[in-house]
Amino acid sequence: MAYVVTDNCVDCRFTKCVEVCPVQCFHVDERMVYIDPDGCIDCAGCVPECPVGAIDDEYNLPDDKRAWIEINRDRAAVLPRLTGGMEPLPGAQQRKAELGL
Amino acid sequence: MGMEEKIIGACPQDCPDTCSMIITKSDGIVTGVRGNPDHPFTRGRLCAKVNNYQDRVNSTDRILYPLRRTGLKGTAAFERIGWDEALDEIASRWKAIIGTHGAKAILPYSYLGTQGILNGLTVGDAFFNKLGATISERTFCDSGACTAYTMTIGHSAGVDPESFVHSRYILLWACNTLTTNSHHWPFIEEARKRGAKVVVIDPYRSRTARQADLHVPIRPGTDGALALGIIHILFRDGLVDTDYVAQHTVGADELAERAQDYPPERVAAITGLSVDLIAELAHGLSESQPSVIRIGVAIERQSGGGQAVRAIACIPALVGSWRRPGGGLLQLPLWAFPVNWGTFLRPDFIEPEPRVLNQWKLGAALTGEMALDPPIQSLMVYNANPMVMSPEQARIAEGLLREDLFTVVSEQFMTDTARYADIVLPATTQVEQEDIMFSWGHMYLSYNNRAIDPIGEAVPNTELFRRLAKTMGFEDPSFYRSDAEQIADAMLWDAPQMQGITLERLKREGYARLNLPSADEYAPHANGHFATPSGKCEFYSSMAADGNFVLGLFRQGYDGQQSGEPIDPLPHYIPPQESAESNPDLAARYPLNLITPKSHAFLSSTYGNLPHQRRQAGDQSVTLHPDDAARFGIAASDRVKIWNDRGAFEAVAQISPDIRQGVIVAPVGYWPSLNGGQATVHAITSSRYADLGKAPTFSDNLVAVERC
Ligand code: SF4
Numbered sequence: 001m002a003y004v005v006t007d008n009c010v011d012c013r014f015t016k017c018v019e020v021c022p023v024q025c026f027h028v029d030e031r032m033v034y035i036d037p038d039g040c041i042d043c044a045g046c047v048p049e050c051p052v053g054a055i056d057d058e059y060n061l062p063d064d065k066r067a068w069i070e071i072n073r074d075r076a077a078v079l080p081r082l083t084g085g086m087e088p089l090p091g092a093q094q095r096k097a098e099l100g101l
Numbered sequence: 102m103g104m105e106e107k108i109i110g111a112c113p114q115d116c117p118d119t120c121s122m123i124i125t126k127s128d129g130i131v132t133g134v135r136g137n138p139d140h141p142f143t144r145g146r147l148c149a150k151v152n153n154y155q156d157r158v159n160s161t162d163r164i165l166y167p168l169r170r171t172g173l174k175g176t177a178a179f180e181r182i183g184w185d186e187a188l189d190e191i192a193s194r195w196k197a198i199i200g201t202h203g204a205k206a207i208l209p210y211s212y213l214g215t216q217g218i219l220n221g222l223t224v225g226d227a228f229f230n231k232l233g234a235t236i237s238e239r240t241f242c243d244s245g246a247c248t249a250y251t252m253t254i255g256h257s258a259g260v261d262p263e264s265f266v267h268s269r270y271i272l273l274w275a276c277n278t279l280t281t282n283s284h285h286w287p288f289i290e291e292a293r294k295r296g297a298k299v300v301v302i303d304p305y306r307s308r309t310a311r312q313a314d315l316h317v318p319i320r321p322g323t324d325g326a327l328a329l330g331i332i333h334i335l336f337r338d339g340l341v342d343t344d345y346v347a348q349h350t351v352g353a354d355e356l357a358e359r360a361q362d363y364p365p366e367r368v369a370a371i372t373g374l375s376v377d378l379i380a381e382l383a384h385g386l387s388e389s390q391p392s393v394i395r396i397g398v399a400i401e402r403q404s405g406g407g408q409a410v411r412a413i414a415c416i417p418a419l420v421g422s423w424r425r426p427g428g429g430l431l432q433l434p435l436w437a438f439p440v441n442w443g444t445f446l447r448p449d450f451i452e453p454e455p456r457v458l459n460q461w462k463l464g465a466a467l468t469g470e471m472a473l474d475p476p477i478q479s480l481m482v483y484n485a486n487p488m489v490m491s492p493e494q495a496r497i498a499e500g501l502l503r504e505d506l507f508t509v510v511s512e513q514f515m516t517d518t519a520r521y522a523d524i525v526l527p528a529t530t531q532v533e534q535e536d537i538m539f540s541w542g543h544m545y546l547s548y549n550n551r552a553i554d555p556i557g558e559a560v561p562n563t564e565l566f567r568r569l570a571k572t573m574g575f576e577d578p579s580f581y582r583s584d585a586e587q588i589a590d591a592m593l594w595d596a597p598q599m600q601g602i603t604l605e606r607l608k609r610e611g612y613a614r615l616n617l618p619s620a621d622e623y624a625p626h627a628n629g630h631f632a633t634p635s636g637k638c639e640f641y642s643s644m645a646a647d648g649n650f651v652l653g654l655f656r657q658g659y660d661g662q663q664s665g666e667p668i669d670p671l672p673h674y675i676p677p678q679e680s681a682e683s684n685p686d687l688a689a690r691y692p693l694n695l696i697t698p699k700s701h702a703f704l705s706s707t708y709g710n711l712p713h714q715r716r717q718a719g720d721q722s723v724t725l726h727p728d729d730a731a732r733f734g735i736a737a738s739d740r741v742k743i744w745n746d747r748g749a750f751e752a753v754a755q756i757s758p759d760i761r762q763g764v765i766v767a768p769v770g771y772w773p774s775l776n777g778g779q780a781t782v783h784a785i786t787s788s789r790y791a792d793l794g795k796a797p798t799f800s801d802n803l804v805a806v807e808r809c
Binding site: 020022023024038039041042043044045047048057059 | 135136144145146147148149152153279280283284286287290308312701702713716717
């Protein structure tokens, strides 16, 4: 019952999503962000903000991305909460280009 | 693929947020929706209900053509017919009923399945008033709170929800903001960043309560006692703004005397809260200025709900919080909108002695239990799904099965009510219709531009009633106004709130803030100016003398034949009808209090049939405290039966310490036809009224639970 960050975020971490999240439910590590599924209110505000299309509704995820549901839950539980945007990781633009976006 | 095009619309749901939406279409097909990032209140976000609105529009389950029943009632056996045929049949049946029984034998049943000013609450009122049908008294939502509010502070917009950023102490009372008013949350968060404290009063730890600084887990239905306990402490501890009270209120001495009856020890025993906690609330509301109270609709759904709102509405004046922006009470900013209601209600069409029927009595009215003369021979349902959202579900089903009842339902989907219809008429979704929208959760007037032509033969409600008027031979030209003409008539464009707002601008931008002071400056009652008979905040209500009433807006514009039961002019506590304290015999058989909040994924019953929302919501659930689960031998995920003398439904058990012991929580909105056991929450609720405004008592239930 939540939105999920998937692999396109890895090594990008643009964090535009974090800036619009009304409930501050993003958590962060060195490589990407994760959504706490218990905090997420399903507003979808973050989806169009992500420059690399990394975020989707749990129920829209294709089979090969469904593992990210658990990863988001597990990682969000142990990582610090992010309350504002950060600089994208070095190489984020390049990775975005590689993704064809 | 054709060019993608974007259209600005507005969400049609009966939700305070009225989000500005951007609809994407391609080749005449709606391909997506998103929130409009420019809108200052809704800020680019929608919600779990509406994020995939395109799936609703394009669903293969849509009703796209008129249908006539071919099989048994309730079995959804229909054949497609043409509009002319459908209208002819309606006209001939209605004319026959009018000839035999009179027009009062026809009952309209509707609420806010769509909320636009044209297509929403009042869309059929002029038609049915002219027809002479029974007047439908619609007290679904906030009617009790409105009566209480009107008696105390008048038709006030109250605090601007955006002003909450200036609040220092925010009390969310019976309001699960993150589920039912989620766009308000960022303003609350911003206040918190600036140092405000956020307190949530709710019998269970809702997702909003989990985010709060303090959760007050009150016993259901005892909010009035808590409010009076707070008032007691305000007087006792010298926390009253005596200057404000002297200038802008009526009845402070009487209220102080009344509050003597509610010492904290007594209130603690009633509410299940500690004396210290009650004192903390009183001191917080008084000492952290400006303080603000946001009440949710849930508060009225108790036997004493109206008087609870009366007591709560006194608090901001007592502590003087109205003095500053961000202080006071937020209930229903709807009153800020200068809607030209009269043009839609047309009370002048009402005959001298009409009949009024409250919508909670549908089951009793249809089954004949009410012994109405004439009996209801025809029911027309639009913007509503009473089989899911009205009490006494089994009795309604029994009534709808009557062979001699002619039922017409206008719908987008084959709802559990439509299944019983004789004629079903296809209704458009919001992207297929034009409308202008008020909000009851912010100060922006919105415009919904039609994005696509109606699909199939669906029509907007406005067109439905144009067609019905023609079929019934009405001559008054007002029945034939186009949508554009109705939009031009919809607002009092000369009102000060509308200064600077033109229709052209509204269409282009999708929304406009009413011409009010900015949220940083808006303090509507800093100098009193309450819209009550005395112009003051009436602790001692002068309107109480006329007895209980429902606002005309909820009764097709009719103000006569009010029930007028006596009202105590001072706030007081009315205990629940069904609790261990008030009814120990009943509690011996039915030991648990059931409360019925809104589901996160449904908007009342809307979306209760869509695959995406159903997956998210899961099956009808009921949540129990671990001690109650142990006591009744229930494990998580067990299928359980919940019942009382009125009925039974099945649900999947969830177990959580987030709920008070002795209370269970089952969200509403699930459709019986899609829920095992063919029944949902309203199988066990009663049609009893709350004390004021004929609000329902949906959270005043004792039930028993056992494993299936
Ligand atoms: S249901 Fe409410 S929150 Fe959701 S999109 Fe509509 S107005 Fe916004």
